[in-house]
Amino acid sequence: MRAISGHSQGSEDTEVIPMRMGRPPRLGASTHHQAKSSGAICMSFHIAIIGGGVSGLSAAYYLQQQALSSGQALDITVYERKPQFGGNADTVVVKLGTLQNGQGQPERAFIRWADLGVNDVNLATYVKLAALMKDIGYLQHMKPLQDTTSYFTADGNEYLTDDAALYNGVSDARFNLAQTDGGELSKLIAVVHQHAIDLVAPPAGGPPPVPVSYTVAHYFDSCIANPEGMLAATARRLQIQINWGDPAIPARIARIRDEIYYPRISAMYFTDNETGPGGMPLQSPFQYYRVQEGGVTPDRRYFEYGSQHWLQALARWMEQHSTDKVKVRHHMGAPVKVTISPASAVVTPSDAPPEHVDLVLMALHADDALHALEFKGIPTDTAHAIQATLHQVRYTRSYGVCHTDDRLLPRNRNVWRTYNVLVHSPAQQVQPYRMSYVENFHQNDPLTPSLDHIGLPMFFTSLLPDLKQVQANAVLTRLNGDEVPQNLRDALPHLAQSHAPAHHPQTGYSHELGATHAHLAGKAWALFKHNVLNVNCIDAQSRMQAINEDNAQRPLMPLFFGGGWTNGAGLHEQCLAQSQLLTQWAQRYINRHQAA
Ligand SMILES: Cc1cc2nc3c(=O)[nH]c(=O)nc-3n(C[C@H](O)[C@H](O)[C@H](O)COP(=O)(O)OP(=O)(O)OC[C@H]3O[C@@H](n4cnc5c(N)ncnc54)[C@H](O)[C@@H]3O)c2cc1C
Structure with missing residues (x-):
């Protein structure tokens, strides 16, 4: 426990704690401190959150809110390895060239931004995210998104384009999925899709969900073997007319599998390259679709200033709402190691002395957690259970690259889109399709409305299994906050307030690559990693929830686990759900600790 004598720098009872890099101020050698508010002195509980992505920051937000309403004195420090918050939310600002607005006019930079990783959310199903954003005044920055998928x-020849969500028209009528096979294909897709979702997330009162061992291949095999038996009830519920006596239906379902779902699933950031799309548990992609694309009326949104900005805004909001009694601090730019003992924990950033804390919340990937954690005096079976669970989670890697290399795009320019995904080592039967989404509306020049949407020069963000797939000289250069011209900073205020350091920021997990990509230093790319959502990972997720729950019931150690890897596909909404659980577990831990 830490006690802090309050000294307000801001308003009467609000202290604004500046975001900083490097060593945080030492608050005293002892872990026991006092928090003073309006003359009262009380013991403050110190929580360390490891990881400054959406999981860590949302956990800090919920803890802060809870403490502000309960009166609990709380001192929260978010530790982040990189010099910026964001994690997989990684936004780059790039210079595409210079513009000359007529003779005699000065040249000026032609600048855009792009999201390399996290791109969009669905406010129809992301209810926790919508509530949080509303609370901090951020919802207005979530802009409607039109998405299309092209195959x-x-x-490079175009095959099919699903333009159902476009507001106007279609990309190219020749390849319009809605008209393919006389419209029968898209009708059947709607039924196949909904039935799979019902199997993994049954409606209230329905049968239990299918087991994790039930794969995507099992599902399609069953649909092909008995289309009417599997799908007719769902079609009736959706009021979609299908002639189940049509002998073409089994072949149509096989086509849907091979030309729509297998390519799509192959391109997902969490797919297992070893088993291929057919070997994935049905629940992995279809729970993802349910959250990311579902809802009565899906409400897809992109981030007006890029996904990283929203997390920087959240961090800033927490600073501004810190009080003498409830503080949120940050320690950036250094990885930490954590030593857990039965009644205390020590957090050691690589650039600062060890600090004693009362509780640690891990909000980073399972492999990073494994690397960062050390146990001292914890029963061996408990420590082994945690390590074995973390070890069970395997990772895929992808490169997010912002570039102008149109060889990666289809030949048909009508279907060029900004964000595209090249599939990871596809299974034999799957052709290497590519998907594109309309996310370029926000990537035109915000300073020059007349240039918006004309798309010159065209640039793209690709998620690639191999960085060599894009020409090195086509990778755009990443600008830092201090390099962005003043007029753009004025238009995009977050850049002016950005916490970007003077030097080039670290990109994703590129530090794990060594010097291999030194020639791309300062360029707009990042290495992302994501847990493979296979049977082992889903098992590890439920084991980790049990470990957390057990520890909340009879505290064995000051440690709980969150992070996107612990819940579903780790979408923002799922990260927030886990952060709310972390907050409940932490509160129970604090209550017991204080009662003892
Ligand atoms: C390519 C890609 C695209 C995605 N697109 C979307 C999308 O559009 N919408 C969506 O909702 N979700 C998307 N996701 C899922 C996304 O992962 C989650 O939404 C979310 O960003 C995960 O957040 P997190 O905080 O759990 O992990 P991360 O964002 O990875 O954050 C973990 C943080 O921990 C830090 N860290 C690691 N080790 C240490 C250490 N030892 N000490 C201190 N800090 C450490 C890391 O630097 C990192 O910042 C995408 C994922 C990927 C990979």
């Missing part, structure tokens, strides 16, 4: 053959 291509390996040689």
Whole structure:
């Protein structure tokens, strides 16, 4: 416990704690401190959150809110390895060239921004995210998104385009999925899709969800073997007319599998390259679709200033709402190691002395947690259970690259889109399709409305299994906050207030690559990693929830686990759900600790 004598720098009872890099101020050698508010002195509980992505920051937010309403004195420090918050939310500002607005006019930079990783959310299903954003005044920055998915053959020829969510028209009528096979294909897709979702997330009062061992291949095999038995009830519920006596239906379902779902699932950041899309548990992609694309009326949104900005805004909001009694601090730019003992914990950033804390919340990937954690005096079976659970989670890696290399795009410019995904080592039967989403509306020049949407020069963000797939000289250069011209900083205020350091920021997990990509230093790319959402990972997720719950019931150690890897596909909404659980577990831990 820490006690802090309050000294307000801001308003009467509000202290604004500046975000900083490097060593935080030492608050005293002892872990026991006092918090003073309006003359009263009380013991403050110190929580360390490891990881400054959406999981860590949302956990800090919920803890802060809870403490502000309960009166609990709380001192929260978010430790982040990189010099910026964001994690997989990684936004780059890039210079595409210079513009000359007519003769005699000065040249000026042609600048855009792009999201390399996290891109969009669905406010129809992201109810926790919407509530949090509303609370901090951020909802207005979530802009409507039109998404299309296009499918291509390996040689760049277009095949199908699903433009159902476009506001106007279609990309190219020749390849319009809605008209393919006389419209029968898209009708059947709607039924196949909804039935799979019902199997993994049954409606209230329905049968239990299918087991994790039930794969995507099992599902399609069953639909092909008995289309009417599997799908007719769902079609009736959706009021979609299908002639189940049509002998073409089994082949149509096989086509849907091979030309729609297998390519789509192959491109997901959490798919297992070893088993391929067919070997994935049905629940992995379809729970993802339910959250990311579902809802009575899906409400897809992108981030007006890029996804990283929202997390920087959240961090700033927490600073501004810190009080003498409830503080949120940050320690950036250094990885930490954590030593857990039965009644206390020590957090050691690589650039600062060890600090004793009362409780640690891990909000980083399982492999990073494994690397960062050390146990001292914890029963061996408990420590082993945690390590074995973390070890069970395997990772995929992808490169997010912002570039102008249109060889990665299909030949048909009508279907060029900004964000595209190249599939990871596809299974034999799957052609290497490519998907594109309309996310470029926000990537045109915000300073020049007349240039918006004309798309010149065209640039793209690709998620690639291999960085060599894009020409090195086509990768755009990443600008830092201090390099962005003043007029753009004025238009995008977050850049002016950005916590970007003077030097080039670290990109994703590129530090794990060593010097291999030194020639791309300062360029707009990042290495992302994500847990493979296979049977082992889903098992590890439920084991970790049990470990957390057990520890909240009879505290064994000051440690709980959150982070996107612990819940579903780790979408923002799922990270927030886990952060709310972390807050409940932490509160129970604090209550017991204080009662003892
Ligand atoms: C390519 C890609 C695209 C995605 N797109 C979307 C999308 O559009 N919408 C959506 O909702 N979700 C998307 N996701 C899922 C996304 O992962 C989650 O939404 C979310 O960003 C995960 O947040 P997190 O905080 O759990 O992990 P992360 O964002 O990875 O944050 C973990 C943090 O821990 C830090 N860290 C690691 N080790 C240490 C250490 N030892 N000490 C201190 N800090 C450490 C890391 O630097 C990192 O910042 C995408 C994921 C990927 C990979």
